[in-house]
Each structure stands twice: as C-alpha cells, then as structure tokens.
Amino acid sequence: MAVIKLENVRKVFGDAVIIPGADLEIRDGEFIVFVGPSGCGKSTLLRLIAGLEDMTSGVIKIDGRDVTEVAPAGRELSMVFQSYALYPHMSVRKNIAFPLMMAKMPEDQIKAKVEGAAAKLNLTQYLDRKPGQLSGGQRQRVAIGRAIVRQPKAFLFDEPLSNLDAALRVNMRVEIMQMHQDMKATMVYVTHDQVEAMTMADRIVVLDRGNIQQVGSPLDLYNKPDTLFVAGFIGSPKMNFITGAIAEKHKAATIGVRPEHIDVVSGKGEWQGKILLTEHLGSDSFLHVEAGDAGRLVVRAPGEFSGKPNDKISLKPDPARIHKFDAQGLAIRSK
Amino acid sequence: MAIKQSRNKTIFLTIVAWAIGIIMFFPIFWTAVAAFKTESDAYSLPQNWLSTPWTLENFAIVQERSDYIRYIFNTTVIVVLSTLLGLVFAIPAAWSMAFAPNPEPRKPTNAKTWLTMIFGALVICFLGLYFTDWKPVNFFVGLALLLIFVVPASLWAWNQNTSGTLLWMLSTKMMPPAGALIPIYLIFNRNGLIFKDWGWINLSHFTLMDSFWGMVPLMTLLNLPIIIWMLFTYFKEIPVGILEAARMDGASLWNELYRVLTPMALPGIASTCLLNLILSWNEAFWSLNLTNKFAAPLSFFISEYSSPEGQFWAKLSAASIMAIAPILVVGWFSQKQLVRGLTFGAVK
Amino acid sequence: MATKQALVLGKWALLPSVAVLAAWSFVPLALTIYFAFLRYNLQDPENTGWAGFSNFYYFFKDPYFWKDLLNTILLVAGTIVTTVVGGVLLALLLDQKFWGRGIVRLLVIAPFFIMPTVSALVWKNLIMHPVFGLFAGIQRFFGSHQPIDWFGKFPLFSVGMVVSWQWLPYAALILLTALQSLDEEQKDAAAMDGTSTLNYFRYILLPHLARPITVVILIETIFLLNIFAEIKVTSVGGFAGNLTYLVFSQLNDATDVGMAAAGGLIAVVLANIVSAFLVRMVGKNLEA
Known part of the structure; x- marks a missing residue:
C-alpha cells in the first residue's frame, strides 16, 4: 500500500533535542514496530509521520510524495490512539463512519462499509451504543474499525494495547497480527513492551534518546545486537553484562550473555557462584546468582530447578553466544 | 466521612442549619408574602401576615402600570442575544488557547505593525470626527493618544503567550465601569452626528442610547472575559487526542470545532451560558445609566419603584x-457548575 | 505541542476576541484619560480647552471625594470581613450531615441570584423601614416605641448589610466547593491520628481554604469597589456614596465630563492596585 520514507528527520523543542536526526524507510506492507523506553522519542516519531507535530527539519515522503508540509488530514493515514480517542458523543456507528463522512462519501456506501467493518470486528450488536457503554476491548475494536474503514495508505498505532489488561492484550495482539496478514497493509506500531515488539514485528526499530539504535528483524536484534543498549533492551530477562577482567579475556570492554545461554553444570564450570534467589515460572526457573568476578548474573534453567538459596553452583556460558562490546558500547564482530 | 455521626448531633445541626437557611432566605420569602397582600395590608405585614387575606391583584396592576411583559422581553432579548454573540467570539478563542496555546510571546512583524497602525488611524479618524465636530486640534490629540497608547497595547495583548492573554482578558473585567462610563455615555448619547441621513440609508434617528444595538454588544463585552475563561477551563478537560483523531480522520477545523469539540463540551458550554444569563440578567450599572425606556431591562424596571407614589409596597x-x-x-439549578466561572477557574 | 498550522489558526481564532476586548478596555480608558485633562462641561459648551491637572485638583479638594473614598474602603472592607467569616462558618456547617441539606443549601445560596436593585429596595422598604419594616416590627414586639431608621441614620451600614446579604452566599458557595474537594482520605487520616476538632480546623481546613479565601476576597473586592445600584435606588448617594457613585453624579448631576473622568481615573488606579494581586493569584493556578 505505501512506502514511508524518513529523511534526516529532526525534532527540537526549545532546548531539548527530541530526535536528533532519523533516517528510515518503511517498506510497503511491512509491520514495523518502534520500541524503546519511555521518553525515547518513539511516539514523537510516530506523530511526526502522522503530521500531528511539526518537524524541525527533514523530509517525510509517503509513496514518493513529500508530505512534510501536508496537514494530518491530507496524509491519508489512520491512527489508533493509546486512549482510543473515540468521540464520546457519537454512537459506535457514527464513530466508525466519521472519517468517511469527512471524505464526503455517499450515505449508502458509508452504511455498507461501516457494517462490513463492524461484522469483521464483532461489533454489529454494539453499533448503536455510545463508547462509554463499551468495555476496554470493545472500544479498542471501535478505534480499529474507525481506522480500517477508510482504507488508508498506512496504519499508525500509538501503544494501542497498553490500557488493556494482560489477557485481553494477548488476544488483541493476535487480532492485529491477523488483520495485518489479511490486509497486507503498511503498519507502524509504537510500544514500550519488547515482548509485543518481538512477537508482532516484521522489523523492529529500537530507539534510545531519539536515536535509532538498530533496525532489523526480531531475531536479528536478538542474535546480533549492534549496541549495548539494544542488547539490554531486547530479551527477557535482560542480558547479563560483565565488565572487568573477564571481559578483557574476550578482548572487549563489556561482554553480554543472555540468561538462557548460561548452563548450570555439575563439576567445574567457567564461573562459580552462589544462588541468591530463585523465580519459578513452571516451564523455567530464573536463578539470581552471585558469581564472584562476573558479578550478579541471572541464569535461566529449564524446568523446575531444585537449587536453594545459598547453594553453590557452577555456570558455563555458551561461547558462541557471547556478545562483545567495545568501550563505546558498539558490538565487536569477528568476521 | 466514614465515621457515623451521633443522632443528637444531627438534630442539633439540622436545627442550626435550618435556622440560618431560613434567615438568609427570609427577605425573599417576606417579599413573596407582601406580593400577595393588598396594599394596605402590606404595610402592617409584621403584625398580621397570616391573618390578612391573599390576593393576586398586585401582579395585574404591575403589568398594567409598568408593562412588566415588555421589560422581561427586553431582558430576555439582551441576555440571550448577548450570550449567543459571546459564544461566537469565545468558542474559537477558547479553542485556540486550550488546544493551540502560544508558548511564548510573538514578535509582531513590521508589516503587520504598519497595517494595524493604519487600521488604528482609520478608527481614530472616525472617533476624532465623532467627538470633535471637525475640530482639528482635538482630532490630532486623539490621533496621538490612540497611536501611542491603544494600538501598541492591542498588539501587545494579541501577541502575548496564552497565559498572558488569559490574564489580560481577566484584567479587562477588573476595569471599574466608572473608568469607562464617561466615553461610553457620550458615545451612546450622541445623536445625529455619525448616524445621519446618508441618502441611501437614513440613520438620523438611530442612537445607541436605550437601544438593543447598544445594550447587546455592551453586555457581551462585559461578560466575554468570563465566558472565555470558563470555556477555556472546560475545553482544557477534553483530551487533545480526540481532536487529533478528528484531524487524522480528515476533519477540517470547522468540523473539528463544531462536530467534535462543541458537542463534547456541551455541558460546559451550557453552564457557561447559565452563568452569563445570571450575570447579565442582574446587571445594573450600565442598564441604569444607558437605558430608560425602550430597551430597559428588569433592573431598570425595579428601580422605577424607588421613588414611591402613593401606596406601592405590595406592587413593589x-x-x-x-x-x-x-x-x-x-x-x-446551576449552582454547582457556577463556582468555576465565579472564581475564574481558581476553584472547581 | 501544536503544529505550526494549528498555531497560525489559533492566532486568528483568538483575534476577534482580543480585538473587541482591546477596543473595549483601551479605547474608553484612553478617552477617559483625555477627558480628565479637558475643560468639558455639557452645560457650558463655551468653556473648553486644556484643564491641566485642575480637574484632579478640584476633585481632591472636594470634601465628597474624601468621604466617598472612605465610604468605598469601609464598604469593601466591612463586607469582606462579614462575608468571609460568615462564609467559612456557613460552609463548614453546610459540609456537615443533617436533614434537608440540599434544601438549606438552596435557601442560603438564593440571595446571590437576586438582582441588586431588587435586594436594595426590598431591604430598604420591607425589612429596614423605620415604621412598617420587619426590624421595626421586631423592635416594637420587644417594647421599643422608636424603632431605628436604618437607612436614615446609618446609611452606610444599611448598604453594607444589603451587600453582605448578597455576597455571603457567594463566599459560602465557593468555600463549600473547596471544602468538598478536600481529600476524604486526608479526613480519615486526621481522624486516625486522633486530631481534635480545633486542631483539625487549624492545621488542615484553614490551610486548605487559604487559597479559595484569597480568591473570594480578591474577586469580591473587584465587584464591591463598583457597587452602584444599591446606593442609587436607596437614594443614599449623598451620605453613603462611593467613588463609583461620585463619578456618576459628577456626570449626571453636575454634567462635568472632565471632573467625572478624573474621578473615573482614580477609581481605575484603585482597582488596578487590587487587580494586580488578583492577576498574580489566579496566574499561579494557570500552570496547574
């Protein structure tokens, strides 16, 4: 449907540099996720694409057309807001119809389209209710319905699931992914939740303090993080970072090993440690280990691990899975 | 409070509170009683308010003698039209301040300054002619006064940041009417000077004094700062995301204002109208000074009863x-919503 | 953070209101300043020209000016003290639980909605009349043969009484609203801490009410400086007139535009001193 291209997009507000300069090409039909901690500029970047905020400099192109100076209404994008932003005084039907009414579509076509969208989203029986009478999940569906009726060039999602409870969030996640597969539409999705990013995205854009740290597929980011920040942000529990003498042995300022890439071994492993506490998840157990020079490590043990606090254990990292970083926090890759 | 109150305390509080409530309301109650008594009985009200007969004749006499219907019609016209006119000005202004606030004062560009100066000069010529019957000396004094004082001040007010504009609007409400009475009175009082027979339209009988053309805009100006403030506080409570959603959905500013913002803010707009209704209904200073017959509202109607002729209490x-x-x-009905307007949003 | 387009639209959406308010507040003021320095009497059209400061000079020399200035201050101060003290007590009472609270609230708030001309005439004639008034009736009931002629003997006090009656509900309503915004949990916490009623009032309620009380004082000051109808319709302008009334009578009775304008300017200066505080006060709340 649309290619969105950001060329050296900069946003400065007063003295605060929010986005120092971003280049990005969002491919046609791609599901791209902006992820990062709060305040990293991911929402601002999305709002710049939407036209809800001005860029300080730079160019945004949608399908080759320069839309830098175009008002939001002229960009033909749809957006789903974190707060849903439904019109509280209009019925669900009117809410979904609103963009079509603004586009001056004939009455009967509007009706057909609204009903089509409602059927797709299981909203048919709620069409005459007001948003205030709906549950959070239903409101979310209305917001999505309002976004899809217009057949926009691309969909923008601004943390759409963060107001839902955990169970509903998982459901909606699947529904949005299904929608993407059915519609083959370009979707830009903002979230602070790296699990959401990993599960949904074709490509992920990791942002930190307005800088694009890395762009890549979920597994790329997981396996080959470019920076210390990406390495720490993607993956749960967080990657263990070790500095000092152990890192120097690997000719790096910092090395990182994911909890799942450290094995508990009997006999002499690479690191010796003492269990501080254990989190049991059923399928796995997370051990927090005080490991001498290596510092405090989190280790993922499969199944129900039987060790108790203060037990001594030996640990062995998978050598192929050790990530090395230089003093600037950039990855060192041996060719 | 979650703590249960003892029964005795409740009884005590009930008695005290009702006593105070009745004392506060008593003058109104007393007036209502007198209104239903004959004129001679009204004078001995304290002694025998229960024993004397009740009557409706006063209402008929008041209508006959001073044409109540006309005054209430005048009041309604002034109040309703001025409120509507106020909303026309205030809704865009409050929208602007709530959703597109100006973070820092603008510096007016030169071209704009000059345009405004020329516009100001035209206004001045008009006023100068009006006040001086073509006397050039006074005219130039007026010109200098406006160029030096009024035009820069207006430009300054317009280019303030949003909180500055709001405070300035509030401060216009604080200007005592005594400071504006003299020029307004003179402008209203001038007949046949600017409003004359121009051939194609004859305005020689037109005067602002005692007319709706004068009273309606005046009442709007009096309450505009309060209307804008109150609307502003209500608009601020509407999540900006909804207006952004409308923008994304392709709504123009007009549609954003009148299809999304206005219906959502309707309760707030209604309370604003009610407050404005009460304030203009009870306005007395300008009504007493600038009307006397044709466009006189109820304040004036009542003041007619201040000089008694014969027996008049029951009729009063x-x-x-x-x-x-x-x-x-x-x-x-609207007491709870009024607080915010009556304190310029400082107490909600 | 609005976009440039929104800011530009916003600027023009604001212009009509700013323009009319600027015209309303600056043009009359400029003309008043201008007139204050002119010899300009409507009944003496030959006598024109610059007056210099003589309008102000005569205004300050006029014994009425000093009396009316004092009246203005007394009326404002007296009414404010009465309504704020009464308003706090009334608000505390109305915040309690008792039977018929809603109705009592309506009774108490009613005077604020009465137009000034009505309350003035009703109080003057039906309540405080020396012969037929309610107060006179009460005095006679207690055996007095010469009831007090309130508006005749104590005109300023009587006007103050009427004005206080009108403004007490205002103070009570604002303070009651403020009281009801007090956090329930804070009340409960104070109860858990074993706070005595007096200490509760002193350390929790009064600090909470400090800001609304200031707002009430300042807003009442603005309105009370401009009391006019109550004085005019009770015909006590000669004895209990305030500055506003003096300006009116200079214009209306003496037809001296120059003098009236000088008086108007003095009233403006007085009001500006007060409003400077109010603007700063409300300005602080703007950020929140």
Missing part, C-alpha cells in the same frame, strides 16, 4: 418577585 413586592423568580430558578 409583586414586581420584585416577577423580576427575580426566573433567574432564581436558573441559579438554583
């Missing part, structure tokens, strides 16, 4: 009840 009471009853009911 009947007239008073008729003048206050409508607005008292409105006030009672």
Whole structure:
C-alpha cells in the first residue's frame, strides 16, 4: 500500500533535542514496530509521520510524495490512539463512519462499509451504543474499525494495547497480527513492551534518546545486537553484562550473555557462584546468582530447578553466544 | 466521612442549619408574602401576615402600570442575544488557547505593525470626527493618544503567550465601569452626528442610547472575559487526542470545532451560558445609566419603584418577585457548575 | 505541542476576541484619560480647552471625594470581613450531615441570584423601614416605641448589610466547593491520628481554604469597589456614596465630563492596585 520514507528527520523543542536526526524507510506492507523506553522519542516519531507535530527539519515522503508540509488530514493515514480517542458523543456507528463522512462519501456506501467493518470486528450488536457503554476491548475494536474503514495508505498505532489488561492484550495482539496478514497493509506500531515488539514485528526499530539504535528483524536484534543498549533492551530477562577482567579475556570492554545461554553444570564450570534467589515460572526457573568476578548474573534453567538459596553452583556460558562490546558500547564482530 | 455521626448531633445541626437557611432566605420569602397582600395590608405585614387575606391583584396592576411583559422581553432579548454573540467570539478563542496555546510571546512583524497602525488611524479618524465636530486640534490629540497608547497595547495583548492573554482578558473585567462610563455615555448619547441621513440609508434617528444595538454588544463585552475563561477551563478537560483523531480522520477545523469539540463540551458550554444569563440578567450599572425606556431591562424596571407614589409596597413586592423568580430558578439549578466561572477557574 | 498550522489558526481564532476586548478596555480608558485633562462641561459648551491637572485638583479638594473614598474602603472592607467569616462558618456547617441539606443549601445560596436593585429596595422598604419594616416590627414586639431608621441614620451600614446579604452566599458557595474537594482520605487520616476538632480546623481546613479565601476576597473586592445600584435606588448617594457613585453624579448631576473622568481615573488606579494581586493569584493556578 505505501512506502514511508524518513529523511534526516529532526525534532527540537526549545532546548531539548527530541530526535536528533532519523533516517528510515518503511517498506510497503511491512509491520514495523518502534520500541524503546519511555521518553525515547518513539511516539514523537510516530506523530511526526502522522503530521500531528511539526518537524524541525527533514523530509517525510509517503509513496514518493513529500508530505512534510501536508496537514494530518491530507496524509491519508489512520491512527489508533493509546486512549482510543473515540468521540464520546457519537454512537459506535457514527464513530466508525466519521472519517468517511469527512471524505464526503455517499450515505449508502458509508452504511455498507461501516457494517462490513463492524461484522469483521464483532461489533454489529454494539453499533448503536455510545463508547462509554463499551468495555476496554470493545472500544479498542471501535478505534480499529474507525481506522480500517477508510482504507488508508498506512496504519499508525500509538501503544494501542497498553490500557488493556494482560489477557485481553494477548488476544488483541493476535487480532492485529491477523488483520495485518489479511490486509497486507503498511503498519507502524509504537510500544514500550519488547515482548509485543518481538512477537508482532516484521522489523523492529529500537530507539534510545531519539536515536535509532538498530533496525532489523526480531531475531536479528536478538542474535546480533549492534549496541549495548539494544542488547539490554531486547530479551527477557535482560542480558547479563560483565565488565572487568573477564571481559578483557574476550578482548572487549563489556561482554553480554543472555540468561538462557548460561548452563548450570555439575563439576567445574567457567564461573562459580552462589544462588541468591530463585523465580519459578513452571516451564523455567530464573536463578539470581552471585558469581564472584562476573558479578550478579541471572541464569535461566529449564524446568523446575531444585537449587536453594545459598547453594553453590557452577555456570558455563555458551561461547558462541557471547556478545562483545567495545568501550563505546558498539558490538565487536569477528568476521 | 466514614465515621457515623451521633443522632443528637444531627438534630442539633439540622436545627442550626435550618435556622440560618431560613434567615438568609427570609427577605425573599417576606417579599413573596407582601406580593400577595393588598396594599394596605402590606404595610402592617409584621403584625398580621397570616391573618390578612391573599390576593393576586398586585401582579395585574404591575403589568398594567409598568408593562412588566415588555421589560422581561427586553431582558430576555439582551441576555440571550448577548450570550449567543459571546459564544461566537469565545468558542474559537477558547479553542485556540486550550488546544493551540502560544508558548511564548510573538514578535509582531513590521508589516503587520504598519497595517494595524493604519487600521488604528482609520478608527481614530472616525472617533476624532465623532467627538470633535471637525475640530482639528482635538482630532490630532486623539490621533496621538490612540497611536501611542491603544494600538501598541492591542498588539501587545494579541501577541502575548496564552497565559498572558488569559490574564489580560481577566484584567479587562477588573476595569471599574466608572473608568469607562464617561466615553461610553457620550458615545451612546450622541445623536445625529455619525448616524445621519446618508441618502441611501437614513440613520438620523438611530442612537445607541436605550437601544438593543447598544445594550447587546455592551453586555457581551462585559461578560466575554468570563465566558472565555470558563470555556477555556472546560475545553482544557477534553483530551487533545480526540481532536487529533478528528484531524487524522480528515476533519477540517470547522468540523473539528463544531462536530467534535462543541458537542463534547456541551455541558460546559451550557453552564457557561447559565452563568452569563445570571450575570447579565442582574446587571445594573450600565442598564441604569444607558437605558430608560425602550430597551430597559428588569433592573431598570425595579428601580422605577424607588421613588414611591402613593401606596406601592405590595406592587413593589409583586414586581420584585416577577423580576427575580426566573433567574432564581436558573441559579438554583446551576449552582454547582457556577463556582468555576465565579472564581475564574481558581476553584472547581 | 501544536503544529505550526494549528498555531497560525489559533492566532486568528483568538483575534476577534482580543480585538473587541482591546477596543473595549483601551479605547474608553484612553478617552477617559483625555477627558480628565479637558475643560468639558455639557452645560457650558463655551468653556473648553486644556484643564491641566485642575480637574484632579478640584476633585481632591472636594470634601465628597474624601468621604466617598472612605465610604468605598469601609464598604469593601466591612463586607469582606462579614462575608468571609460568615462564609467559612456557613460552609463548614453546610459540609456537615443533617436533614434537608440540599434544601438549606438552596435557601442560603438564593440571595446571590437576586438582582441588586431588587435586594436594595426590598431591604430598604420591607425589612429596614423605620415604621412598617420587619426590624421595626421586631423592635416594637420587644417594647421599643422608636424603632431605628436604618437607612436614615446609618446609611452606610444599611448598604453594607444589603451587600453582605448578597455576597455571603457567594463566599459560602465557593468555600463549600473547596471544602468538598478536600481529600476524604486526608479526613480519615486526621481522624486516625486522633486530631481534635480545633486542631483539625487549624492545621488542615484553614490551610486548605487559604487559597479559595484569597480568591473570594480578591474577586469580591473587584465587584464591591463598583457597587452602584444599591446606593442609587436607596437614594443614599449623598451620605453613603462611593467613588463609583461620585463619578456618576459628577456626570449626571453636575454634567462635568472632565471632573467625572478624573474621578473615573482614580477609581481605575484603585482597582488596578487590587487587580494586580488578583492577576498574580489566579496566574499561579494557570500552570496547574
């Protein structure tokens, strides 16, 4: 449907540099996720694409057309807001119809389209209710319905699931992914939740303090993080970072090993440690280990691990899975 | 409070509170009683308010003698039109301040300054001619005064940041009417000077004094700062995301304002209208000074009873009840929403 | 953070309101300043020209000016003290639980909605009349043969009484609203801490009410400086007139535009001193 291209997009507000300069090409039909901690500029970047905020400099192109100076209404994008932003005084039907009414579509076509969208989203029986009478999940569906009726060039999602409870969030996640597969539409999705990013995205854009740290597929980011920040942000529990003498042995300022890439071994492993506490998840157990020079490590043990606090254990990292970083926090890759 | 109150305390509080409530309300009650008494009975009210007969004759007499219907019609016209006119000005202004706030004062560009200066000069010429009957000396004094004072001040007010504009609007409400009375009175009083027979349209009988053309805009100006402030505080409570959603959905500013913002802010707009209704209904200073017959509102109607001719108490009471009853009911219904307007949003 | 387009639209959406308010507040003021320095009497059209400061000079020399200035201050101060003290007590009472609270609230708030001309005439004639008034009736009931002629003997006090009656509900309503915004949990916490009623009032309620009380004082000051109808319709302008009334009578009775304008300017200066505080006060709340 649309290619969105950001060329050296900069946003400065007063003295605060929010986005120092971003280049990005969002491919046609791609599901791209902006992820990062709060305040990293991911929402601002999305709002710049939407036209809800001005860029300080730079160019945004949608399908080759320069839309830098175009008002939001002229960009033909749809957006789903974190707060849903439904019109509280209009019925669900009117809410979904609103963009079509603004586009001056004939009455009967509007009706057909609204009903089509409602059927797709299981909203048919709620069409005459007001948003205030709906549950959070239903409101979310209305917001999505309002976004899809217009057949926009691309969909923008601004943390759409963060107001839902955990169970509903998982459901909606699947529904949005299904929608993407059915519609083959370009979707830009903002979230602070790296699990959401990993599960949904074709490509992920990791942002930190307005800088694009890395762009890549979920597994790329997981396996080959470019920076210390990406390495720490993607993956749960967080990657263990070790500095000092152990890192120097690997000719790096910092090395990182994911909890799942450290094995508990009997006999002499690479690191010796003492269990501080254990989190049991059923399928796995997370051990927090005080490991001498290596510092405090989190280790993922499969199944129900039987060790108790203060037990001594030996640990062995998978050598192929050790990530090395230089003093600037950039990855060192041996060719 | 979650703590349960003892029964004795409740009884005590009930008695005290009702006593105070009745004392506060008593003058109104007393007026209502007198309104239903004959004129001679009204004078001995304290002694025998229960024993004397009740009558409706005063209301008929008041209508016959001073044409109550006309005054209430005048009041309604002034109040309703000025409120609507106020909304026309205030909704865009409040939208602007709530959703597109100006973070820092603008510096007016030169071209704009000059345009405004020229516009200002035209206004001045008009006023100068108006006040001086073509006397050039006074005219130039007026010109200098406006160029030096009024035009820069207006530009300054327009280019303030949003909180500055709001405070300035508030401060216009604080200007005592005594400071504006003299020029307004003179402008209203001038007949046949600017409003003359121009051939294609004859305005020689037109005057602002005692006319709706004068009173409606005046009442709007008096309350505009309060209307804007109150609307602003209500608009601020509407999540900006909804307006952004409308923008994303392709709505123009007009549609954003009138299809999304206005319907959502309707309760707030209604309370604003009610407050404005009460304030203009009870306005007395300008009504007493600038009207006397044709466009006179109820404030003036009542003041006619200040110089008694013969027996008049029962009629005064009947007239008073008729003048206050409508607005008292409105006030009672809207008391909770009024607080914010009555404190310029400082207490909600 | 609005976009440039929104800011530009916003600027023009604001212009009509700013323009009319600027015209309303600056043009009359400029003309008043201008007139204050002119010899300009409507009944003496031959006598024109610059007056210099003589309008102000005569205004300050006029014994009425000093009396009316004092009246203005007394009326404002007296009414404010009465309504704020009464308003706090009334608000505390109305915040309690008792039977018929809603109705009592309506009774108490009613005077605020009464137009000034009505309340003035009703109080003057039906309540405080020396012969037929309610107060006179009460005095006679207690055996007095010469009831007090309130508006005749104590005109300023009587006007103050009427004005206080009108403004007490205002103070009570604002303070009651403020009281009801007090956090329930804070009340409960104070109860758990074993706070005595007096200490509760002193350390929790009064600090909470400090800001609304200031707002009430300042807003009442603005309105009370401009009391006019109550004085005019009770015909006590000669004895209990305030500055506003003096300006009116200079214009209306003496037809001296120059003098009236000088008086108007003095009233403006007085009001500006007060409003400077109010603007700063409300300005602080703007950020929140």
